[in-house]
Amino acid sequence: MSLLKVSGLGKSFGGVRAVDGVHFELAPGELLALIGPNGAGKSTTFNMVNGQLRADSGSILLDGHELIGKTPREIWRLGVSRTFQIAETFASLTVVENVQMALLSADRKLFAMWRRAADHQRERALALLDQVSMKAQADRPCSVLAYGDVKRVELAIAMANDPKLLLMDEPTAGMAPKERNNLMALTKELVLDRGMAVLFTEHSMDVVFAYADRMIVLARGRLIAEGQPLAVRDDPKVQEVYFGSGKTFEKAV
Ligand code: ADP
Numbered sequence: 601m602s603l604l605k606v607s608g609l610g611k612s613f614g615g616v617r618a619v620d621g622v623h624f625e626l627a628p629g630e631l632l633a634l635i636g637p638n639g640a641g642k643s644t645t646f647n648m649v650n651g652q653l654r655a656d657s658g659s660i661l662l663d664g665h666e667l668i669g670k671t672p673r674e675i676w677r678l679g680v681s682r683t684f685q686i687a688e689t690f691a692s693l694t695v696v697e698n699v700q701m702a703l704l705s706a707d708r709k710l711f712a713m714w715r716r717a718a719d720h721q722r723e724r725a726l727a728l729l730d731q732v733s734m735k736a737q738a739d740r741p742c743s744v745l746a747y748g749d750v751k752r753v754e755l756a757i758a759m760a761n762d763p764k765l766l767l768m769d770e771p772t773a774g775m776a777p778k779e780r781n782n783l784m785a786l787t788k789e790l791v792l793d794r795g796m797a798v799l800f801t802e803h804s805m806d807v808v809f810a811y812a813d814r815m816i817v818l819a820r821g822r823l824i825a826e827g828q829p830l831a832v833r834d835d836p837k838v839q840e841v842y843f844g845s846g847k848t849f850e851k852a853v
C-alpha cells in the first residue's frame with residue numbers, strides 16, 4: 601500500500617514544460633532517490649508535493665487525500681516535512697532552541713510567545729536531538745557547529761511534526777564524502793525507526809547506490825526510468841541521458 605501516489609503531474613513555466621506527466625509511488629519506510637540532469641524538474645516536483653508550487657495537472661495523493669490545492673502549512677500538518685537550511689537569523693540561537701522553535705510551530709503556538717512556551721518543549725526537543733546524536737551539543741549556538749552537525753540539527757527540525765514523508769532536495773550538497781555517508785546513514789536509521797518515507801535528490805551516485813531502495817530518473821520533465829538503482833543505471837534510456845558525452849554514469853551525474 602503506497603503512502604504517496606503521484607500521477608500525471610505537470611507544471612509549465614511560460615513555454616517550458618518543467619514537469620510533464622510524472623508518476624511514481626512511495627511506500628512507508630522507503631527511501632526513493634530522484635535523479636536527473638540539471639533542469640530535469642526535480643525541484644519543481646518536490647515543490648508541488650510540499651505545496652510551494654501548484655501543479656497544473658495531475659494528482660498527488662497522500663494516504664488517499666489530494667494534496668493539490670492545499671497550502672504548504674496544511675500539507676506539513678498532514679505529515680509531509682522537508683529539510684530547511686537553518687536561517688542565518690536563527691544561527692545565534694542554540695541547537696535546542698532551534699528545535700524548540702520548530703516544535704512550537706508544529707503545535708500552532710504563536711511565534712511571539714515562543715520564549716515563554718519554549719520551556720515546555722525542551723524535553724521533546726532534546727529527545728529529537730538525541731535521535732540525531734546532537735543532544736550533547738544542545739546548548740551550543742548553531743553558528744559554532746561543524747557543517748555536518750548543522751545538517752543533523754536540520755534533520756531533527758524536520759522531524760518536529762513527526763512526518764510520514766520527508767522531502768530532501770540535495771541534502772548532501774556541499775558535504776565531503778564521509779559527511780554525506782554519515783547523514784544518509786542517519787536518515788536511513790530514522791526511516792527504519794519511524795517507518796517514514798523519504799524522497800531525496802542526490803548528485804553522488806555512490807550515495808544513491810548505497811542508500812536508496814529505489815530510484816526514478818527525470819529528463820526534461822519526463823520520467824524516463826524507475827527501479828532498483830543498479831538496474832536503472834544499466835537502462836539504455838538512462839545511459840543515453842548520461843552517456844551522451846561518452847562520460848561514465850558516475851562522472852556525469
Ligand atoms: P532540477 O531541480 O531538476 O534542476 P528544476 O525543477 O529546478 O530542475 O527546473 C526545471 C525547469 O523549470 C528548468 O528548465 C527551469 O529553468 C524551469 N524553472 C524552474 N523553476 C522556475 C521558475 N520559478 N520560473 C521559471 N522557470 C522555472
Ligand code: MG
Binds near residue numbers: 642643644
Ligand atoms: Mg533542483
